[in-house]
Amino acid sequence: MSNRFAGLLTVVLGVLALKLTLSGEYLNYVRAGMYPWLVLSGLILVALGLVGWRSARSPEAHHHHEAGGHSHGLSRAAWLLVVPLLAASLLRPAPLGSFAANRQSSRPPRPPAKTAVLAQKVVKVKPVEAAPAPAVEVAGVPIPAASSNSSEMSLTDFLEITYYDETKALAGVPVTIVGFAMPAQTGKPDEFLLSRFMISCCAADAQLLQAGVTRATGSVPKQDSWVSVTGTWEPDDSSPLMTDDGFPIPKLVARQVVPVAQPENPYLTLAQ
Amino acid sequence: MSTRLNAEASFDFGPAKKRSPVPELVALALLALVLLPSGLRGLLESPGIRNWVTVFVAIVVQAIPFLVLGTLLSGAIAALVPPGWLAQHLPKNTAMAVPVAGIAGVGLPGCECGSVPVAGRLMASGAPPAAATAFLLSAPAINPVVLVATAVAFQGQPRYVLARFSASLATAVVVGLIWSKVGKAAYHERALKRVVQGDSRWGTFASTSQHDFLHAGGFLVLGAMTAATLHTMVPKSVLDGLAGAGFISILIIALLAFVLAICSEADAFVAASLTQFSPTARLVFMVVGPAVDVKLVALQTGTFGRSFALRFAPITFVVAIAAGVIAGSLLL
Numbered sequence: 235m236s237n238r239f240a241g242l243l244t245v246v247l248g249v250l251a252l253k254l255t256l257s258g259e260y261l262n263y264v265r266a267g268m269y270p271w272l273v274l275s276g277l278i279l280v281a282l283g284l285v286g287w288r289s290a291r292s293p294e295a296h297h298h299h300e301a302g303g304h305s306h307g308l309s310r311a312a313w314l315l316v317v318p319l320l321a322a323s324l325l326r327p328a329p330l331g332s333f334a335a336n337r338q339s340s341r342p343p344r345p346p347a348k349t350a351v352l353a354q355k356v357v358k359v360k361p362v363e364a365a366p367a368p369a370v371e372v373a374g375v376p377i378p379a380a381s382s383n384s385s386e387m388s389l390t391d392f393l394e395i396t397y398y399d400e401t402k403a404l405a406g407v408p409v410t411i412v413g414f415a416m417p418a419q420t421g422k423p424d425e426f427l428l429s430r431f432m433i434s435c436c437a438a439d440a441q442l443l444q445a446g447v448t449r450a451t452g453s454v455p456k457q458d459s460w461v462s463v464t465g466t467w468e469p470d471d472s473s474p475l476m477t478d479d480g481f482p483i484p485k486l487v488a489r490q491v492v493p494v495a496q497p498e499n500p501y502l503t504l505a506q
Numbered sequence: 507m508s509t510r511l512n513a514e515a516s517f518d519f520g521p522a523k524k525r526s527p528v529p530e531l532v533a534l535a536l537l538a539l540v541l542l543p544s545g546l547r548g549l550l551e552s553p554g555i556r557n558w559v560t561v562f563v564a565i566v567v568q569a570i571p572f573l574v575l576g577t578l579l580s581g582a583i584a585a586l587v588p589p590g591w592l593a594q595h596l597p598k599n600t601a602m603a604v605p606v607a608g609i610a611g612v613g614l615p616g617c618e619c620g621s622v623p624v625a626g627r628l629m630a631s632g633a634p635p636a637a638a639t640a641f642l643l644s645a646p647a648i649n650p651v652v653l654v655a656t657a658v659a660f661q662g663q664p665r666y667v668l669a670r671f672s673a674s675l676a677t678a679v680v681v682g683l684i685w686s687k688v689g690k691a692a693y694h695e696r697a698l699k700r701v702v703q704g705d706s707r708w709g710t711f712a713s714t715s716q717h718d719f720l721h722a723g724g725f726l727v728l729g730a731m732t733a734a735t736l737h738t739m740v741p742k743s744v745l746d747g748l749a750g751a752g753f754i755s756i757l758i759i760a761l762l763a764f765v766l767a768i769c770s771e772a773d774a775f776v777a778a779s780l781t782q783f784s785p786t787a788r789l790v791f792m793v794v795g796p797a798v799d800v801k802l803v804a805l806q807t808g809t810f811g812r813s814f815a816l817r818f819a820p821i822t823f824v825v826a827i828a829a830g831v832i833a834g835s836l837l838l
Contacts, residue, residue: 235720244716247723251570263564271571278574282716289709311724311808318566318727321559325550330560333553337740341779344661434655435772437564438737441779479782504658504775 235312241287243315248279250319261499262327264436329500330431330440331458332416339478340429340444342397343390356395356403359385384408384464389430389443390502392467396484402469410464411445411486412494415455418446418475426454427475428463428486432502440501446475446485455491464490554738562734565801568769569619569726573719576620580627581715585707593632600636604682607637608675611644617769618646618796619726619805623718626809629697635689640682643822646770646796647674656792659774665837666789670774673793673833677826681797684821693818696811725808729801733767736800740765759787760827763795770796786834793830798822 235243254260255272264272387409395404413428425448431440447463455461465486475483597603614621625642629635646652648671660666691698759780768776773795777788798819807815 240720241716244720251567254567260567262560264568268568268571272567275571275574278578279719282712282719285712286716289713311728312720314724314727315720317731318563322563322567325556325559327563328556328560330557331553333557334561334737337737341781344778433772434659434775435769436568437560438568438733438766439768439772439776441776 235310237290238287240312241283241285241290243312244283244286245280246283246319247315248276248281248283250322251276251279254322258498259322259327261501262329262437265433265501265503266499267503329496330437331414332429334431334440335416335429335442335444338442340442340481340483341477341479342481343393343432343443352394352398355387355391356399356401359387359391359395359404359407359409384410386410386412388502389413389428389445390432392445393443393484396467396469404467405469406466408464408466408489409486410462412460412462412497413443413445414458414460414496416444416457417454420473420475422448424449424451424454425475427483428461430502431500432504434504437501443502444477444483446483447488447491448485449487451488451491455493460494460496462492462494463488464492558734558738561737562730565730565733565767565769566727569617569730569801572616572620572769573623573722573726575616576623577715577718577722579614579620580623580718581711581713583624583627583631584714585711587631590632592628593634596633596637600634600686601683603634603637604640604686605679607633608640608644608678608682611641611646611648611675611678612650614645615649615651616646617652617771618799618802619722619769621645622802622805622809623722626697627714627718629694629810634686635691635694636682636686639685639689639818640678642678643681643797644675644678647678647793652770652774652796655771656774659778666774666785669789669833669837670792672837673789673826673829674796676833677793677797677822677829680829681818681822681825684825685818688817688821693814694810696814697809721808722805725804726801728808729767729799729804732800732804733765736765755783756787756790756827756831759783759791760794760823760830763791764799764823766795767799767801768795784834785838786831789834789838790827790830793833794823794826797826 251272254263255269255276260268260272385407389411392404392409392411411428413430416427416429418425418427425446428445428447430443431437432443433440447465463486465488468485468487471482471485475485477483597606611621614624621642624645625638628641629638633641653667653671656670657664657667763773766776773792777791780788780791783791803815803819806818810818
């Protein structure tokens with residue numbers, strides 16, 4: 235690879251880093267916290283590449299080259315950098331989905347460090363002890379305000395509470411959780427798995443989180459489609475779903491399953 | 507400071523420069539695209555390919571900042587450290603230089619992608635190879651960022667942090683000492699011939715950084731492709747079925763660390779989730795991963811040469827497992 239082209243390739247790679255970050259596409263690959271570092275790296279690469287390209291074009295460099303000075307071809311391996319460039323640009327970015335989920339087992343999340351943290355989470359999702367919301371009636375028919383008085387929570391929080399809160403305070407409290415759908419292996423037509431990946435650094439270290447959804451009215455959502463499920467947790471489940479490792483998967487009895495757009499950040503991140 | 511010009515600096519091609527095969531390869535690839543049967547087009551959209559692309563791009567993207575940091579440091583060493591200075595100032599005695607270099611690894615916050623170009627540059631600047639390799643192994647494993655991540659992943663179990671620190675430092679020092687006996691100059695040919703060019707300090711810094719970035723980056727891509735392929739192909743039964751079978755499970759988890767090539771800042775979280783393995787097995791996962799994995803072997807081949815990687819990787823693998831097992835049985 236000539237030095238001139240090496241400089242230009244460095245510039246293009248820097249632009250790729252900037253484009254992935256500024257467009258938000260990077261969230262399909264790495265954790266959100268990488269944002270400033272990727273922007274900084276992109277700027278540095280553009281600057282380094284421009285410097286390299288300019289010095290390779292200068293008549294002096296040409297002279298050196300002709301004189302047999304330091305005509306160092308860059309190794310051919312550098313050409314491989316074209317591959318991620320094409321892969322990230324030609325294909326629409328897609329987060330990990332059911333294909334990756336089928337290659338690992340979901341496991342219970344690790345217990346939160348302090349019980350206080352867990353208690354706080356439980357309190358946050360418990361409904362406010364205020365007067366019940368006035369029932370909305372349309373032409374004499376009460377409309378269940380399913381999502382209006384439910385608490386939105388992450389799949390991580392839901393699993394932590396269902397696994398580790400011994401007071402079972404969440405039982406019967408309506409909650410709304412977003413994830414992508416996967417078929418449950420039970421074969422029951424009204425059950426599916428609400429799934430999401432949690433990452434620490436990048437998609438290569440993703441860990442699967444799953445909750446079961448039962449009594450989904452209407453048709454079960456398509457595999458890999460994103461849904462928002464409102465429902466209540468049933469702690470005493472007579473026919474629990476199980477992971478391959480034999481852990482029970484907590485189940486939501488659905489009141490409402492709504493298709494939603496893929497979240498801007500498809501992965502959950504461990505709060506550090 | 508004088509800038510060094512290495513007259514015989516072509517490190518990939520012989521004196522009779524081969525004609526580049528690139529135009530023909532590009533034309534072939536384009537031809538294949540044009541003739542692609544329509545049935546195969548859907549292949550690009552298949553879940554397996556998408557999964558491969560996501561994991562592959564993810565590994566490359568997350569490595570970029572660390573690679574940039576590592577190559578900037580490498581450029582700075584090339585520009586600021588006069589040749590011979592390192593050899594003069596490091597302890598003459600290998601038995602001293604190696605542990606010092608190992609502990610110096612605490613100072614490079616990053617993951618393994620950054621430490622390879624730095625170690626290569628240290629060697630090119632005259633550091634004894636054994637000391638440079640000890641630094642290469644310790645930097646990604648015992649720096650503060652990785653230790654904090656380990657503490658977060660194993661909350662309430664600081665013994666894991668201590669065990670990881672001691673096992674990784676021991677791996678670095680022991681491999682460094684072994685390397686001082688078995689490592690021949692010929693194995694590092696590629697690192698020693700590395701080009702330093704530029705007519706000023708600034709020029710040297712900029713061109714070395716850019717050069718090292720592209721060079722290491724190319725090999726990183728090779729490693730990321732391998733890791734993404736294994737992520738996509740290895741069935742989960744391999745992971746789940748073989749856990750808990752004594753030494754076999756330790757070997758399995760070490761191989762897993764080798765093929766998955768997870769960044770050293772994230773591997774503690776994965777290790778913490780591998781609850782079906784014993785504490786010692788999980789420690790081995792964290793000690794082997796930053797020391798030797800598919801991505802690192804590719805990077806080391808690019809930086810030091812193939813004869814280096816072929817010898818260095820197996821030694822590291824064995825020592826890392828041993829250090830993990832010993833530290834695990836003493837501390838966990």
